[in-house]
Amino acid sequence: MARELRALPVPTRPAEVLALLPTLAAALAGDGPALLPVTDQEPGLPAALGVDRPVDDRIALVIGTSGSTGAPKGALLSSDAIKASAMATHARLGGPGTWLLAMSARYIGGLQVLIRSLLADNEPVVADLTDGFRAENFTKAALAALEAPGRHYTALVPTQLTRLMADDRSLAALRGFDAIVLGGAAMPEALRQRVEDAGVNAIPSYGMSETASGCVYDGVPLDGVDIRLSDGRIDIRGPMLADGYRNFDGESPFVDGWFHTSDLGRWLDDGRLEVIGRIDDVINTGGVKVAPLLVERALTAVDGVTDACVVGLPHAEWGQIVAAAVVAEPQPNEARLREAVREAAGRAAVPKLIRFLPALPLLGPGKVDRAALRKALG
Template sequence: MREIVLDGSPEPVLELTEALHAALNDGETVLPLAGTDPSCAALRAAMAPEDPVEPETAVLIATSGSTGEPKGVLLSAAALRASATATHERLGGEGHWLLATPACYIGGVQVLVRALLSDTEPGIVETRGGFVPEAFTAAAAGVLNEPGRHYTALVPTQLAKLLEDEVACEALRGFDTIVLGGAATSAGLRARAADAGVRVVAAYGMSETASGCVYDGIPLDGVQVRLAEEGDGIGVIEVSGSVLAHGYRRAPERTAESFVDGWFRTGDLGRFDGERLEVLGRADDMINSGGVKLAPALIERVLLAQPSVAQACVLGMPDEHWGEAVVAAIVPAGGVGGPDEAALAAAVRAELGKAAVPKRFERLPTFPMRGPGKVDRGAVREAMGES
């Protein structure tokens, strides 16, 4: 197994690209790791790189997922190729890719795989000092100067930051498509991108599906989606197709539980709006307040539609009367006065009903994050409990 530790600089990414090329052609299994992540040593130890690798594994993605428990996702060359090929078919053809997200995660790995299948050299954003518009703009210039189609992948927080910078926004307009993944994309952010002339597509997927497998609610070619345990049109999302991983590292029981008869049980809730899949967040995050089951994602969506709210995280907190009480953490929008809690409550009530209205609002300066663009809901819960 070939381990590659990434630190936000281009050199290890170039090494990873070379290793991925070999792995896609029956070479050594690749294990990318985030050297800047405090959990890097623990994740590496959990992957047991000294032990034999499960057959047909081209890339091993080490992740703590949404639970914080280390796990290794086993991806074959066939799954990685199938994902990249289906993405190109959906976007309009192969092209030049700019890597702007960490390459230790599946989204970054797939940017490199897509570049390899396009026989192009990927652009690389320098992120050792954090993600800044100036570094993105500089790296984008080299990619956009190449003939053909141009793509990049971002998480919503990156896009929001770039849209605030005039020069970076001009660079964004040069890309044929920007794939947004890692976290839910709010309607407000999509509207801002559209108003700026920036073309985006929201991708839903995970390491187990070799990155995004549903684009703007429509599965990629070769991908099937269904809902299990449906009730009121909402169910647990299950995915099938050639993009699936073949299991978890040294975890046969977990593999047997999650991969059944060619279907992967995601643990996410969803519903169909016509032919489009709407993702409602983790099943474990559902709130049962007074016997009414509520999806936090739907409440967050209403809150994020308010101009005074930059970020929202809705949780169920223990409550003697309700069982769980709906509470909302809010990051106020920059340059806007603090949110009017009565107005926020009224908006939620009008859209989702009285039961969905948060019993308490808490303002935080920022949200702790886990992985690429994902809010660390457990850390937010701790912050809410301490307040």
């Protein structure tokens, strides 16, 4: 059977975001059309993903990609997959609670805040994002959320958490949450240490639209999730997997119940999964493969460095060179940065080019726009 697919414009004002809840509930229950969340900055996405064509009646949500690596495609999420993700998250965190939405519901990380609230029958609190993410708006919303009885949760990306940690009132509010799910990008080691020292319970998560949000919390898969490594590549199996893609003609990464990701990982000695970057981002310099995330971790461990991104740039002799964009205040000596990388990741990983930037270019919820960065560094 077929089901209508309808675009769901995602607003930024709290009252308008809360008004989406009945429509989301109907989509999950099968009483309304399947939904494709979009913002007013994506006028072409509904047509690209074919809102004029129906989807299978199992599908409740179609989550569009940024399209940064080609034509946009959409992850097809069934109601069962979405609910499985939400329930597994609550089981891991200690039960349902009041959620604060502090990111756009256009992306699965923000959308799941609303869905978890629906399943818990708790109205979420929504931060005002009309003028973008601001610490004062987050703090106001956080104080309102913390007044509710029971447990309290929110979801952030590392750049948001870094900004909030620098504001005393926001930091005090952060301490009130039972858990802060951190997704969208890797959590820098320096940030992890800062939140631990400050008494903030931030839990790094790993997942994507294809897994209906995070499915691995602090290196440990959620209940019902299986992880295997195939030549270092992360494969995922579980009830929250998407049914596949819309508007995708390539070889499907969904095979025999497994989702073959484009990410590399390794098992730590304590049995936790460590994600070390995307396969496409690995830098081959002089015949040695370098994982950018390991270099970024070494850089952000240096005092003063708040963010870093490492990419490979073409080079006639080496094939590629390691290039780093660093956000720091005050700026450390470049020799100190290179020595930190040499000690942590080896000689081949030492950046041959380091450039200091006021901020990293972002694409989507906390993800660095590596293509834009390559152009800026090249």
